[in-house]
Amino acid sequence: MALYEKSASQLSAMLKNKEISSVELTKSVFERISQVEDKVEAYITLDEENALAKAAEVDKKRAEGAELSPLAGIPIGIKDNISTKGLRTTCASRMLENYVPPFDASVMTKLRAHDIVVTGKLNMDEFAMGSSTENSYFKKTKNPFDLTRIPGGSSGGSAAAVAACEAVMTLGSDTGGSIRQPASYCGVVGLKPTYGAVSRYGLVAFASSLDQIGPLGKTVEDVAMLQTAICGHDKMDATSAYREYPDLAALLNSDVKGLRIGIPDEYFGEGIEDGVKAAVIEAVKELEKQGAVVKHISLPSTDYALSSYYIISSAEASSNLARFDGVKYGFRAEEYDGLVDMYEKTRSQGFGDEVKRRIMLGTFVLSSGFYDAYYKKAKLLQRRISAEFAEAFREVDVIAAPTVPTPAFKIGENTDDPLKMYATDVCTVTVNIAGLPAISVPCMNKAGELPVGLQLIGDKFAEDKLLGAAYAYEKAVGGFRLPNL
Amino acid sequence: MNIDIKHIAKLARLEIPEDELEMFGTQMENIVKMVEKLPDISDELKPDPATPMKLRPDVAESGKFTRQELMKNAPSVKAGCLVVPKTVEQ
Numbered sequence: 001m002a003l004y005e006k007s008a009s010q011l012s013a014m015l016k017n018k019e020i021s022s023v024e025l026t027k028s029v030f031e032r033i034s035q036v037e038d039k040v041e042a043y044i045t046l047d048e049e050n051a052l053a054k055a056a057e058v059d060k061k062r063a064e065g066a067e068l069s070p071l072a073g074i075p076i077g078i079k080d081n082i083s084t085k086g087l088r089t090t091c092a093s094r095m096l097e098n099y100v101p102p103f104d105a106s107v108m109t110k111l112r113a114h115d116i117v118v119t120g121k122l123n124m125d126e127f128a129m130g131s132s133t134e135n136s137y138f139k140k141t142k143n144p145f146d147l148t149r150i151p152g153g154s155s156g157g158s159a160a161a162v163a164a165c166e167a168v169m170t171l172g173s174d175t176g177g178s179i180r181q182p183a184s185y186c187g188v189v190g191l192k193p194t195y196g197a198v199s200r201y202g203l204v205a206f207a208s209s210l211d212q213i214g215p216l217g218k219t220v221e222d223v224a225m226l227q228t229a230i231c232g233h234d235k236m237d238a239t240s241a242y243r244e245y246p247d248l249a250a251l252l253n254s255d256v257k258g259l260r261i262g263i264p265d266e267y268f269g270e271g272i273e274d275g276v277k278a279a280v281i282e283a284v285k286e287l288e289k290q291g292a293v294v295k296h297i298s299l300p301s302t303d304y305a306l307s308s309y310y311i312i313s314s315a316e317a318s319s320n321l322a323r324f325d326g327v328k329y330g331f332r333a334e335e336y337d338g339l340v341d342m343y344e345k346t347r348s349q350g351f352g353d354e355v356k357r358r359i360m361l362g363t364f365v366l367s368s369g370f371y372d373a374y375y376k377k378a379k380l381l382q383r384r385i386s387a388e389f390a391e392a393f394r395e396v397d398v399i400a401a402p403t404v405p406t407p408a409f410k411i412g413e414n415t416d417d418p419l420k421m422y423a424t425d426v427c428t429v430t431v432n433i434a435g436l437p438a439i440s441v442p443c444m445n446k447a448g449e450l451p452v453g454l455q456l457i458g459d460k461f462a463e464d465k466l467l468g469a470a471y472a473y474e475k476a477v478g479g480f481r482l483p484n485l
Numbered sequence: 486m487n488i489d490i491k492h493i494a495k496l497a498r499l500e501i502p503e504d505e506l507e508m509f510g511t512q513m514e515n516i517v518k519m520v521e522k523l524p525d526i527s528d529e530l531k532p533d534p535a536t537p538m539k540l541r542p543d544v545a546e547s548g549k550f551t552r553q554e555l556m557k558n559a560p561s562v563k564a565g566c567l568v569v570p571k572t573v574e575q
Contacts, residue, residue, distance in 0.1 A: 098558075099558050100557070100558065102550055102554040102555060102557065102558075103549075103550070235541050238538055238539075238540065238541070239538065242539065301524075303522075304522060304523055304524060306519070306520075307519065307520040307521070307522045307523050308523065310516070310519070310520050311520050318497060322498075325498075326560055327559070327560075327567055327569055328558075328559055328567060329558035329559055329560075330558065330560070331560070332560035332561065336570070338570050338571075338572075339569060339570045339571075339572050340498070342569070342570055343498045344498050344499065344500040345500060347497075347498050347499050347500075348499050348500040348501070351499075353509075356497075356499055356501075356509070357509070357512060357513065357516070359497045359499065360490070360493045360494060360497055360499065360509070360513060361513065361516055361517070361520075363493050363496050363497040364488065364493050364513070364517065365520070367493070367496060374520065374521075374523075376530055377523045377526060378520075378523065379530055380526040380528055380530060381523060381524070381526060383528075383533070384526065418512055418515070418516060419515055419516065419519055422516075422519070
């Protein structure tokens with residue numbers, strides 16, 4: 001097995017035992033990138049030179065006997081909406097095509113302290129708005145399991161890179177499913193942490209009350225390792241939770257005896273493909289076989305979640321993206337007549353169609369005379385959805401549902417119909433609305449099949465329970481499958 | 486609902502070309518039709534006691550960045566200032 005195929009936890013042990021060096025590992029990953037990147041197109045920016053320099057630095061530290069993090073020397077790719085000091089951060093937008101952040105996002109400061117090797121910046125839907133990565137200004141990332149299909153989005157590059165072994169792990173961000181949905185389509189594990197668990201400082205804002213950075217990896221253990229490294233209070237993010245976090249990888253426990261799993265009937269209704277339903281139910285049965293207790297529960301407001309999500313997220317986006325005016329940083333139109341014309345031309349040429357739609361929807365729902373009918377109602381519904389989840393978590397420990405209604409669709413299939421694209425988020429948005437953690441772990445993953453994920457949703461800050469249940473399932477059915485590229 | 490795309494675009498400081506008005510108009514109407522699907526709730530919207538927020542002291546920190554570093558990404562800079570079109574008539 002090539003080094004790039006191995007999981008982070010395997011590689012971490014090999015590095016620690018000096019069976020391999022970080023330079024060897026990093027070279028193996030870049031060798032893989034040179035073989036498959038033309039087909040997959042997961043990256044916007046590669047940073048091989050600095051990656052190799054960092055790997056050499058870590059090897060030197062290790063040779064000198066320094067006490068290193070389990071992540072030290074592991075090549076990790078970063079979604080291109082997370083600020084990386086000195087490394088171009090585009091958000092897959094023409095608006096930020098040449099933007100080089102003068103600072104690191106807090107997650108990057110943390111990961112650099114763990115001595116990770118940054119491979120580069122990963123493709124995504126422009127400003128994280130989309131479900132297929134087709135909204136990138138730069139390129140269309142392909143699903144490594146079928147190059148004619150989308151990898152999901154918005155963290156499509158992050159999921160495809162892990163599946164294609166173009167990075168050992170990656171960071172993504174999840175506002176309405178943007179980590180879990182592509183993880184599901186690409187057959188990898190993706191965790192959307194509890195709102196407030198991971199600092200948003202340096203994450204280019206889309207919908208600030210819903211955005212959360214999270215890890216993607218080949219295995220549950222890898223995701224637990226990376227999550228442990230990035231979580232924690234940060235004074236630079238006013239919504240960051242004040243609490244201490246355990247070492248999730250060390251806590252990982254596959255004993256699910258007595259674990260109460262809730263099945264919300266609302267997530268298995270119309271629009272969810274039969275094969276997906278069957279795979280999720282099969283996965284729950286596997287956990288039941290291991291001693292988990294299954295209960296049917298009801299989350300009655302699920303039907304309204306998509307409306308509530310698109311109102312809240314677009315309202316926040318319209319405000320957040322007002323900063324892109326061609327003055328302080330980013331793109332500016334070449335020709336204009338006066339200040340207002342400069343704003344309008346800059347924004348019209350700098351943003352793609354989906355971003356414009358979201359900005360206009362947000363502007364509309366916040367505009368005079370419409371606020372009460374849309375935004376206020378959506379916020380009230382958010383409370384109701386949160387309350388329904390809180391009620392459910394009195395009865396169960398985790399909730400099992402599909403991550404997505406169908407396997408990955410064809411490139412171009414939904415681009416002309418925004419509503420069809422939005423509908424792919426139907427199983428994931430509730431989690432962001434309620435600020436909960438959720439994981440997607442492959443459950444339809446046999447050779448010849450397109451991958452689909454089992455989504456496990458937990459109560460606030462119950463990442464340990466999610467990871468435990470996902471770990472138990474992964475151990476029983478087998479983990480990562482290498483796509484045939 | 487009929488949505489005045491030109492008006493919304495103006496509020497959002499976007500310019501939608503004439504030949505795209507119809508496409509955006511239809512799409513926006515469909516999207517609004519979708520998001521209108523909300524139940525009647527008329528409670529009062531109060532801050533959520535479950536997510537209190539502590540504010541940090543608002544203290545200016547200096548020395549973190551140089552002026553040059555912060556202006557490096559600006560589209561137009563002259564004599565250490567950001568350049569914008571003239572906004573005040575003489």
